[in-house]
Amino acid sequence: MHVAPDSGSYFPYSKYNYLGQTRRYDAATALAPDGVTLYEDTVLGDCFKLHATAYAPLTNMFIDVAGNATTRSVQAYFHGGAANPLAPPGAEINWDVWVGLSKAVPTAPAYEVSWAHDCVPAFEVYIGKQRIYGYTSTGYHPLNNIWYCLGGLGRIISGSPSTGPII
Amino acid sequence: MGLLGIALFFVSMQAFAQSADWEVVFRNLASRDLKVSEGARNLAFQKLIPALEAAPPSPALDKDIAAIAGMFGSKDQETRLQASGLLFGLSMRRADGETALRSAIPVLLSQFEDSNPRVRGNAIASIANLRPGIPKAAVPALIRVARSSDKRASDGALYGLARLSHSAPEAANEVLSALSSDSNPDRQRVALRSIGHAQTSHPDVILGIAPILRSQDASLAREAVTTVTMLGARADALRPELDRLARSMSDRELAALAAAAIKALDRR
Numbered sequence: 001m002h003v004a005p006d007s008g009s010y011f012p013y014s015k016y017n018y019l020g021q022t023r024r025y026d027a028a029t030a031l032a033p034d035g036v037t038l039y040e041d042t043v044l045g046d047c048f049k050l051h052a053t054a055y056a057p058l059t060n061m062f063i064d065v066a067g068n069a070t071t072r073s074v075q076a077y078f079h080g081g082a083a084n085p086l087a088p089p090g091a092e093i094n095w096d097v098w099v100g101l102s103k104a105v106p107t108a109p110a111y112e113v114s115w116a117h118d119c120v121p122a123f124e125v126y127i128g129k130q131r132i133y134g135y136t137s138t139g140y141h142p143l144n145n146i147w148y149c150l151g152g153l154g155r156i157i158s159g160s161p162s163t164g165p166i167i
Numbered sequence: 168m169g170l171l172g173i174a175l176f177f178v179s180m181q182a183f184a185q186s187a188d189w190e191v192v193f194r195n196l197a198s199r200d201l202k203v204s205e206g207a208r209n210l211a212f213q214k215l216i217p218a219l220e221a222a223p224p225s226p227a228l229d230k231d232i233a234a235i236a237g238m239f240g241s242k243d244q245e246t247r248l249q250a251s252g253l254l255f256g257l258s259m260r261r262a263d264g265e266t267a268l269r270s271a272i273p274v275l276l277s278q279f280e281d282s283n284p285r286v287r288g289n290a291i292a293s294i295a296n297l298r299p300g301i302p303k304a305a306v307p308a309l310i311r312v313a314r315s316s317d318k319r320a321s322d323g324a325l326y327g328l329a330r331l332s333h334s335a336p337e338a339a340n341e342v343l344s345a346l347s348s349d350s351n352p353d354r355q356r357v358a359l360r361s362i363g364h365a366q367t368s369h370p371d372v373i374l375g376i377a378p379i380l381r382s383q384d385a386s387l388a389r390e391a392v393t394t395v396t397m398l399g400a401r402a403d404a405l406r407p408e409l410d411r412l413a414r415s416m417s418d419r420e421l422a423a424l425a426a427a428a429i430k431a432l433d434r435r
Contacts (some may be wrong), residue, residue: 006237010362029171029228036406043423044424044427045392045393045396045424045427045428045431046427046431047431047434052393060319062176075233083317084321086328087363087364088216088295088296088360088361088365089292089295089319089322089323089325089326089357089360089361090259090288090291090292090295090296091255091259091290091292092319094285119208144260145212145216145256147213147254147255147256147259148216148252148253148255148256149258149318151251151252151255151256151289151292152248152249152251152252152256152285153196153211153249153252153256153378154196154204154207154208154212154249154252154288155197155248155252156197156201156204157198157199157200157204158201159199159200159396
């Protein structure tokens, strides 16, 4: 997303909105001996190595932007859900992230960020290359707890916004 | 009351006690104080959920499940979301969910109308994914939601109906109706995926895929071939259509997919 702080405009579906491809592999033939590498082939639907690919729809993903020229600030609200296009309907990753940028002090631009998102997967928020929020889904929710997290149980909700300077 | 009587009294109290005060658990999980919510997540994911997953169907488990479902009565959306997320997870994880969650099923059906879309979606998905099967009593509610304009809810309901199609004719008819909704290809796609994931074997539903295999919409036809591949031998009645597609010279990608689907038909 590109934001012009004093105009409130942005370009929807810019490259930052693009989704990665969801891929399903055959467990018996796709996993390399190192337990990490996945083998791929070009024939889909054959239960061999790479089996299926798809993209989650963008229809439930939104960015709302509002700017205020007087206060020299802009607020962006990222929200939505991403369903696994290769799984039965039901669960999806959901997020609500509010990012505020302010140039009230022109020489000291600042941000504030708050969030409510599922406890799986990992989430990160960047301003340019500056990471202003990060969450890694480890510890109390190993693989067998994914369904609970995707149902919204124990979702991560911020209290007061996290703030800091834009570097 | 003798000592034996007292001991039996406490044993029976233990058997019928809830494992947690779910209202407090959900309130803490939804806390904006990350230390409080972190503690609640540790408790839920490390102790309470493993216990709920391992507990055999019993009056004690019924009491816990009913208490969790009782939280749907809360006016607080976050509490209802937490309750629905927990029941959804249990529905996905327990192979005996139809029995283990029996005390929550009537409440889950009533939450199909919840004002919060995520709670609604979780309730529908909880029912649609019950194993080994979905109670037939859910069919009318699933049909009502499948016809609604709420896409996430409708998609989930259609999957439930696809799973029910072998045992409930009304469910099969609704899936067939979605398959034949030519003016709404997105609904046709959802029906195809639902049939594939549900491993439907209802002969009419299988034959309902044939017109889509002949569709001029190449992406829709590819989706239908993918569904046939997922169904394998169950979709053998569609072999002539696949043979025709596999010989197609106009769409080589579709022909290759059809050839792979024919191999899938031969898998037993």
